[in-house]
Amino acid sequence: MIAGDTVRSRRRRALLLLLAPITLMLGVFFLIPLGIMVVYSFLEPGLYGGVEWNWYPYNYGRILGWPLNDYEEFDPIYLSIFLGSLKVACLTVLFSLLICYPAAFWVSRMSERRKTFVLFLIMLPFFANLLVRIYAWLLLLRPTGFINTLLQSAGLIAQPLDMLFSNFAVIVGMVYIFTPFMFLPIYANVEKLDYSLIRASQDLGATPLQTFLRVILPLTAPGIAGGSVIVFIPALGNFIVPAFLGGSKVQMTGNLIERSFLQSRDWPFGAALALLIMASVVLVLMIQFTRTARAQARGAV
Amino acid sequence: MFRGFRPGKLWSALFNSYGFLFLAFLYMPLALIVVYSFNANPINMAVWTGFTLDWYATIFGGAGVEGTFDVAFTESPERIFEVVKNSFLVATTAASISTLIGTATAVALARYRFAGKRFYQALLLLPMLVPDIVLGIALLIFFVGAGFHLSLLTIVIGHVTFLSSYVFVVVSSRLAGMDTTLEQASADLGAGALTTFRRVTLPLIMPGVLGGFLLAFIISLDDVVITYFIAGVGSQTLPLLILAMMRRGLRPQITALAVVIILFSFAVATVGMLLRNRKS
Numbered sequence: 001m002i003a004g005d006t007v008r009s010r011r012r013r014a015l016l017l018l019l020a021p022i023t024l025m026l027g028v029f030f031l032i033p034l035g036i037m038v039v040y041s042f043l044e045p046g047l048y049g050g051v052e053w054n055w056y057p058y059n060y061g062r063i064l065g066w067p068l069n070d071y072e073e074f075d076p077i078y079l080s081i082f083l084g085s086l087k088v089a090c091l092t093v094l095f096s097l098l099i100c101y102p103a104a105f106w107v108s109r110m111s112e113r114r115k116t117f118v119l120f121l122i123m124l125p126f127f128a129n130l131l132v133r134i135y136a137w138l139l140l141l142r143p144t145g146f147i148n149t150l151l152q153s154a155g156l157i158a159q160p161l162d163m164l165f166s167n168f169a170v171i172v173g174m175v176y177i178f179t180p181f182m183f184l185p186i187y188a189n190v191e192k193l194d195y196s197l198i199r200a201s202q203d204l205g206a207t208p209l210q211t212f213l214r215v216i217l218p219l220t221a222p223g224i225a226g227g228s229v230i231v232f233i234p235a236l237g238n239f240i241v242p243a244f245l246g247g248s249k250v251q252m253t254g255n256l257i258e259r260s261f262l263q264s265r266d267w268p269f270g271a272a273l274a275l276l277i278m279a280s281v282v283l284v285l286m287i288q289f290t291r292t293a294r295a296q297a298r299g300a301v
Numbered sequence: 302m303f304r305g306f307r308p309g310k311l312w313s314a315l316f317n318s319y320g321f322l323f324l325a326f327l328y329m330p331l332a333l334i335v336v337y338s339f340n341a342n343p344i345n346m347a348v349w350t351g352f353t354l355d356w357y358a359t360i361f362g363g364a365g366v367e368g369t370f371d372v373a374f375t376e377s378p379e380r381i382f383e384v385v386k387n388s389f390l391v392a393t394t395a396a397s398i399s400t401l402i403g404t405a406t407a408v409a410l411a412r413y414r415f416a417g418k419r420f421y422q423a424l425l426l427l428p429m430l431v432p433d434i435v436l437g438i439a440l441l442i443f444f445v446g447a448g449f450h451l452s453l454l455t456i457v458i459g460h461v462t463f464l465s466s467y468v469f470v471v472v473s474s475r476l477a478g479m480d481t482t483l484e485q486a487s488a489d490l491g492a493g494a495l496t497t498f499r500r501v502t503l504p505l506i507m508p509g510v511l512g513g514f515l516l517a518f519i520i521s522l523d524d525v526v527i528t529y530f531i532a533g534v535g536s537q538t539l540p541l542l543i544l545a546m547m548r549r550g551l552r553p554q555i556t557a558l559a560v561v562i563i564l565f566s567f568a569v570a571t572v573g574m575l576l577r578n579r580k581s
Contacts, residue, residue: 010494011413011494014413014494015409015413015415017405018405018406018408018409018413019405019406019409019421021401021402021405021406022402022403022405022406022421022425022465022469025402025461025462025465026424026425026427026428026462026465029440029443029458029459029461029462030427030428030436030462032443033436033439033440033442033443034431034435034436034439036439036442036443036446037435037438037439037442040442099323099326102316102319102323103319103320103323105316106316106317106319106320106323107320109316116578118320118324120571120574121324121327121328122323122324122327123570123574124567124570124571125327125328125331127519127523127566127567127569127570128331128562128563128566128567129523129525129540129543129559129562129563129566130523130525130540131525131540131543131544131547132331132334132543132559132562132563133330133331134547135334135543135547135551135555135556135559136330136331136333136334136559137330138547138551139330139333139334139337139346139347139551139556140330140333142551144345144347145347146333146347148347149345149347149348176326176327176330179326179327233430233432234432234433236432237432237433237434237435238432238434239434239526240525240526240544244547254432254434257434257438258434261438261441261530262530267442270438271438271442274434274435274438274439277432277434277435278431278432278435281430281431281432285430
């Protein structure tokens with residue numbers, strides 16, 4: 001009896017010891033900073049940077065349409081930049097999905113040895129530095145870049161194509177960077193596909209298109225959803241890709257946030273923009289969680 | 302069409318050529334950098350004017366540096382060495398601390414039953430899900446507000462907050478796939494919890510721990526966005542130097558530097574993945 005209590009209390013102490021570092025770390029350097037950021041987004045920006053500790057909902061007002069009269073101005077540009085970022089993030093998701101989906105089936109058909117090797121090849125570029133991968137696309141897309149030089153020397157075009165500094169360039173760059181993120185969840189799903197269902201569909205006389213739309217697509221929906229969420233989140237807040245591949249022509253919310261922190265020094269405004277991104281992220285995650293929870297409940301029945 | 306269908310020759314050929322294009326899409330841009338890094342043309346990298354190693358010489362130090370076409374845009378080998386040193390210092394420290402924290406957390410969540418376990422599981426996912434820029438500015442506000450001097454230390458702290466989660470995930474999957482009977486046997490034979498951990502659990506999860514460390518190391522070494530916000534004036538890392546160089550313009554020196562970085566990252570990633578795939 002007494003010995004049992006000692007063992008239990010010793011295990012409790014061990015558990016506390018194991019959990020203390022992560023609790024301290026994430027509490028102090030993650031949750032508290034995020035909390036302060038929320039508070040900042042409701043504070044008045046100081047005249048020379050910094051904040052005044054006054055309730056000030058007009059940071060959001062400047063973005064969403066209730067500015068403080070005579071002082072701040074509602075500029076629809078912020079909202080349109082935010083909507084533009086949503087568009088770019090959604091298109092990035094769509095195109096990386098189109099690229100990765102067939103590739104997942106390609107890999108799933110391989111022998112185990114080859115599969116391991118090709119999976120490794122697909123993951124590897126993720127470890128090349130983000131900037132290096134963007135740099136590669138700068139070299140490819142710019143007016144004196146690889147693609148234009150190739151097309152010009154082949155005599156296909158007279159003037160270099162204007163590919164850089166456009167939504168196209170930003171989306172291409174992001175699709176390139178996030179390909180492994182999209183590929184893995186879809187692949188994990190495709191790998192587990194129950195082929196007897198597909199064969200049944202064919203035996204029952206379904207056309208290949210019907211089999212795809214009504215059997216394969218629904219069965220791979222969880223992988224598609226997972227990959228989409230994992231790509232959407234970093235794409236929405238990205239500021240490095242648009243900074244280089246979008247130039248001054250394509251502004252995303254991330255660029256606005258960066259500028260309000262490091263140039264105009266309007267921290268509360270930047271924090272409000274960051275919270276707008278966080279709100280979108282939380283919304284997407286909540287949809288995803290209720291989706292998977294519902295799917296699991298269905299599976300249990 | 303797929304495995305189990307004995308796909309027709311046409312479908313097989315289509316899938317294989319698509320797969321080839323997919324890999325080409327992933328590797329062509331990187332291959333282009335490698336080729337360009339040996340091009341002697343100092344103005345337009347897309348036009349080949351001859352083979353040279355000069356651009357590598359501007360990184361490692363050596364002949365031909367002073368005669369470089371645009372000296373003003375070239376970083377000195379000393380400067381590059383300094384930021385590389387900073388990067389390695391940060392990555393080693395941050396990866397070591399995150400490995401300790403992440404492993405401890407993984408063991409706690411895998412081997413103990415307690416209230417609030419689900420809370421911890423969710424909390425540990427958050428740092429990987431919060432967009433980089435949001436974490437970056439939140440840490441900047443916090444550090445400035447709390448009176449921290451922005452330095453290599455603040456970068457290390459910032460990195461540890463999200464790297465712990467990555468190590469946690471890697472070590473957890475190792476612990477989940479592990480046979481617990483050995484641990485039970487050790488306990489039944491009278492070994493204390495600490496002894497069991499040191500002599501049984503730790504050796505078994507070691508590949509996962511090392512794999513987690515390498516993953517954390519490479520992510521820390523590569524991190525741009527979070528570091529960008531919490532680096533001080535005197536605490537530039539290699540990605541930040543490259544960022545500054547790219548803002549001034551595309552120069553052959555960046556291309557050569559990019560190749561060195563790609564090779565190093567790929568080497569570390571390869572070792573990491575081999576470790577993680579190794580069956581015990």
